[in-house]
Amino acid sequence: MHTQRIPSAVFSRRQFLxxxxxxxxxxxxxAHVLGLRAGTSPNEKLNLAGIGIGGQGASDLRxxxxxxxVALCDVxxxxxxxxxxxxxxxxxxxxxxxxxxxxxxxxxxxxxTPDHHHAFASMAAIQRGKHVYCEKPLTHSVWxxxxxAEAARAAKVATQMGNQGQASEQTRHLxxxxxxxxxxxxxxxxxxxxxxxxxxxxxxxPQGVARPxxxxxxxxxxxxxxxxxxxxxxxxxxxxHPFRWRGWWDFGTGALGDIGCHAMDPVxxxxxxxxxxxxxxxxxxxxxxxxxxxxxxxYHFPAxxxxxxxxxxxxxxxxxxxAGGIPMPACKLVWYDGGLRPPRPAGLPQGQLMGDNGxxxxxxxxxxxxxxxxxxxxxxxxxxxxxxxxxxxxxYREWVEACKGGKPAGSNFDWAGPLTEAVLLGNVAxxxxxxxxxxxxxxxxxxxxxxxPNLEEANQFVRRDYRAGWTL
Numbered sequence: 001m002h003t004q005r006i007p008s009a010v011f012s013r014r015q016f017l018x019x020x021x022x023x024x025x026x027x028x029x030x031a032h033v034l035g036l037r038a039g040t041s042p043n044e045k046l047n048l049a050g051i052g053i054g055g056q057g058a059s060d061l062r063x064x065x066x067x068x069x070v071a072l073c074d075v076x077x078x079x080x081x082x083x084x085x086x087x088x089x090x091x092x093x094x095x096x097x098x099x100x101x102x103x104x105x106x107x108x109x110x111x112x113t114p115d116h117h118h119a120f121a122s123m124a125a126i127q128r129g130k131h132v133y134c135e136k137p138l139t140h141s142v143w144x145x146x147x148x149a150e151a152a153r154a155a156k157v158a159t160q161m162g163n164q165g166q167a168s169e170q171t172r173h174l175x176x177x178x179x180x181x182x183x184x185x186x187x188x189x190x191x192x193x194x195x196x197x198x199x200x201x202x203x204x205x206p207q208g209v210a211r212p213x214x215x216x217x218x219x220x221x222x223x224x225x226x227x228x229x230x231x232x233x234x235x236x237x238x239x240x241h242p243f244r245w246r247g248w249w250d251f252g253t254g255a256l257g258d259i260g261c262h263a264m265d266p267v268x269x270x271x272x273x274x275x276x277x278x279x280x281x282x283x284x285x286x287x288x289x290x291x292x293x294x295x296x297x298x299y300h301f302p303a304x305x306x307x308x309x310x311x312x313x314x315x316x317x318x319x320x321x322x323a324g325g326i327p328m329p330a331c332k333l334v335w336y337d338g339g340l341r342p343p344r345p346a347g348l349p350q351g352q353l354m355g356d357n358g359x360x361x362x363x364x365x366x367x368x369x370x371x372x373x374x375x376x377x378x379x380x381x382x383x384x385x386x387x388x389x390x391x392x393x394x395x396y397r398e399w400v401e402a403c404k405g406g407k408p409a410g411s412n413f414d415w416a417g418p419l420t421e422a423v424l425l426g427n428v429a430x431x432x433x434x435x436x437x438x439x440x441x442x443x444x445x446x447x448x449x450x451x452x453p454n455l456e457e458a459n460q461f462v463r464r465d466y467r468a469g470w471t472l
């Protein structure tokens with residue numbers, strides 16, 4: 001069977017940056033129209049500060065070395081030591097609040113802390129008028145995502161979440177295919193990942209485990225109390241830091257939070273998805289400490305306004321797409337992690353792999369698996385697309401240009417906030433405390449009021465409590 005292949009669905013972060021794509025939900029308004037603060041000349045360099053630099057933050061800084069890196073903050077002097085040495089002229093800090101108070105010359109911050117600090121570091125910068133780049137997921141809770149988007153909008157600062165694929169050619173072309181109607185209206189989507197495990201003895205991070213009972217000493221150079229930040233107090237253990245915090249409820253957001261903002265972003269753009277109306281979940285055994293080993297989360301979205309994209313008359317004849325745009329009917333999106341996968345779609349050739357990580361959009365007239373369009377009639381329509389969306393200068397460049405008065409970045413917080421809300425709502429449905437109740441029905445969602453109207457017990461997980469001394 002012949003197919004149309006969209007460029008590879010599996011990207012590294014570095015590959016993301018080399019591709020081009022659309023900005024925001026393809027926003028084109030200049031910053032002064034939207035009221036963004038634009039105090040830096042396009043020819044001037046930004047004064048950047050890195051917050052959380054030992055892991056992904058190091059990669060983010062490397063992509064932004066065209067600007068002035070003036071300050072670095074990390075609670076672990078050993079884990080981040082090589083990055084402190086790489087930028088010897090940057091001032092060193094362990095507390096980002098102290099850094100932001102002392103260094104008024106900072107223009108913008110790059111945040112790559114564990115998830116439970118994202119909202120606090122971002123809000124501290126926004127409240128001081130700093131532009132913000134924050135790694136995904138934008139926040140640790142649904143409520144925090146709403147608060148950050150509102151705060152950034154009010155402060156008129158330039159923002160970007162670190163889901164680099166939004167600036168890729170693949171994201172742009174997926175939108176073009178869907179909006180041209182090459183597979184017809186899409187009513188069902190499946191997205192899956194192998195995380196948190198890559199095999200029986202090879203894990204990205206631990207999940208489905210209990211809190212350790214031993215209490216090893218805090219390593220020299222690690223400020224454990226600052227690492228905990230707003231999270232409940234507990235003894236240090238290497239099972240949390242570095243990196244392995246992702247599977248713990250108090251610190252991370254599991255496989256869904258880690259990959260969802262990457263993998264769902266192209267689908268949200270192509271299908272013009274907003275807030276779901278309900279969510280339901282099933283999983284392996286889950287506890288109050290960590291996420292389960294594997295889970296399935298099903299989101300239900302209402303019908304949306306038709307996607308209007310100029311369609312080549314030849315394509316319209318091949319697909320039956322209406323001149324007024326492709327309908328956007330109610331849609332089900334199913335997320336799988338822990339190595340679970342959806343059933344093979346009818347029409348997929350024997351021997352064609354589904355992959356350990358993937359995306360499947362099922363339309364009335366065909367389907368797109370990863371970046372391949374089926375059947376041949378739909379693939380031919382995809383090859384015939386000539387009306388293309390404008391390219392992106394690159395994910396990081398989008399943000400730099402926005403900081404200097406250009407148009408909003410593609411994953412600015414007005415886009416990233418609602419996307420993160422939807423992604424993290426799935427984690428609410430996975431909570432062990434709700435497990436029995438949610439066997440009886442779906443968890444309904446009132447996005448306007450950030451509430452689950454049919455299960456009051458669920459609302460405690462929409463917004464978390466913070467340790468004394470930490471407020472948002």
